[in-house]
Ligand SMILES: Nc1ncnc2c1ncn2[C@@H]1O[C@H](COP(=O)(O)OP(=O)(O)O)[C@@H](O)[C@H]1O
């Protein structure tokens with residue numbers, strides 16, 4: 001794959017891969033106006049891997065649809081790979097790959113035919129389109145299914161085919177809308193690995209949307225948290241979380257012991273303490289490093305905890321901290337991780 | 349080759365892939381006209397002077413097959429709108445007009461296959477095959493199919509993926525178009541209003557020209573009107589279709 005990639009030399013644009021200025025989109029249906037995206041100001045550099053994270057309805061797809069020329073903005077502007085998404089649609093389309101929420105490959109078609117046809121659409125010669133399709137089939141492990149009707153493929157296979165379709169022309173910017181939604185955990189993990197590898201190998205800019213916290217956390221160098229059509233945070237996952245501190249949860253024999261321990265722990269600088277019956281939550285920076293010392297102190301004071309848990313902050317905690325709502329509330333498929341407790345605690 | 353031609357050929361080839369791979373689907377799509385043929389043909393009255401009724405009826409069935417096949421085709425686009433592959437094509441550099449024109453042109457192929465099947469089926473019976481006339485009629489019907497196909501795609505785009513809307517409108521228009529064109533029964537002697545509707549229906553002229561050509565005759569005025577009727581459908585269909593495709597998102 002690599003030699004072919006180098007052969008295509010159109011990386012002439014040097015500015016940021018994506019710039020948006022006050023990008024806004026309203027929908028009006030039945031006289032009701034939905035402000036799907038509200039004044040998005042964003043700059044994404046070439047080669048970045050960015051995740052838009054937000055609950056369903058946050059405006060992620062609408063943003064991607066504007067950036068990929070599918071719908072025009074109501075207000076504001078955006079450029080992708082140096083081309084304006086309204087006035088230079090064809091240039092934008094030539095430069096980008098798009099893997100939408102549905103299936104890019106037609107259900108009545110054969111996978112390989114779709115790859116070739118997509119290559120032809122991007123101006124490859126018949127021979128080049130065939131060669132490129134063969135490369136992608138090989139690279140994305142589609143050999144066993146590429147010559148079958150798309151409707152007979154499994155969800156994971158179809159998703160890989162969709163991604164292959166988005167890569168046919170070695171796009172400078174690749175957009176993926178909820179790439180792993182609907183996949184089982186194993187396939188989701190494989191897909192994340194694939195995206196990570198493609199990004200590392202190609203040096204393309206990759207923008208994906210997700211409502212899976214773990215996905216944004218595991219994949220992206222940069223996480224743009226979106227809610228109600230606005231960006232509410234934009235940083236690396238590590239930095240977003242480091243502001244919050246670890247959660248140290250201590251269990252005691254009785255509520256009285258918990259209250260006494262809380263009084264002792266008042267001294268810990270910059271800590272937030274919540275007592276709920278015999279249980280005590282302490283949120284503090286570097287809590288995992290402090291916990292040994294804390295236990296020694298409490299034991300010396302005669303209130304040794306009977307149970308200790310330390311949890312690193314998650315992106316859900318970040319979202320909760322910013323919005324007062326848990327992102328997991330909107331997810332039906334995820335494992336129950338006790339996040340509801342955390343939610344009531346901080347919301348209180 | 350211009351980008352438009354290249355894109356159109358690309359879109360048309362893609363649409364034809366399933367047709368070549370599963371030609372039986374083309375036969376299944378014409379079950380209804382074939383049933384009409386089988387049921388009605390024995391009921392047809394004998395005509396005067398050795399004219400077989402089949403000779404009159406078959407061209408109508410051929411036109412009906414063309415109309416049905418092409419008017420159903422929007423359902424394929426609808427499916428692609430729902431699955432996401434239409435969206436994928438919209439994000440590719442393929443021109444909007446090519447996305448519509450390529451699809452509409454493809455309609456000619458299944459139509460020709462169906463005409464061939466009908467002619468093969470009826471030739472052993474009291475139907476005289478005039479090959480030149482059939483081929484000339486196929487040209488007129490090709491124009492007609494392109495136009496009807498384009499209108500069907502426009503309807504699919506306007507329905508925004510709502511199946512019920514597409515099928516309701518398609519079915520509502522289909523049978524009046526067939527009946528007023530005189531496909532199954534002659535419109536001669538019908539009430540005045542029906543005659544007017546029939547005169548305004550471009551398909552009427554397509555059917556008349558097909559009948560004349562299938563009979564091995566070449567009345568220039570009838571054939572010219574048929575070409576004009578089909579041409580109007582094609583021009584209107586492509587104009588409306590391209591407009592709908594440009595607005596598609
Ligand atoms: N075509 C549309 N017509 C009306 N409302 C829409 C349309 N597309 C999206 N919306 C609304 O815009 C908001 C954002 O939707 P979307 O961008 O799909 O969110 P996300 O992808 O983050 O789940 C939602 O309230 C949604 O209902």
Ligand SMILES: [Mg+2]
Nearest residue numbers: 060061101178
């Ligand atoms: Mg979405």
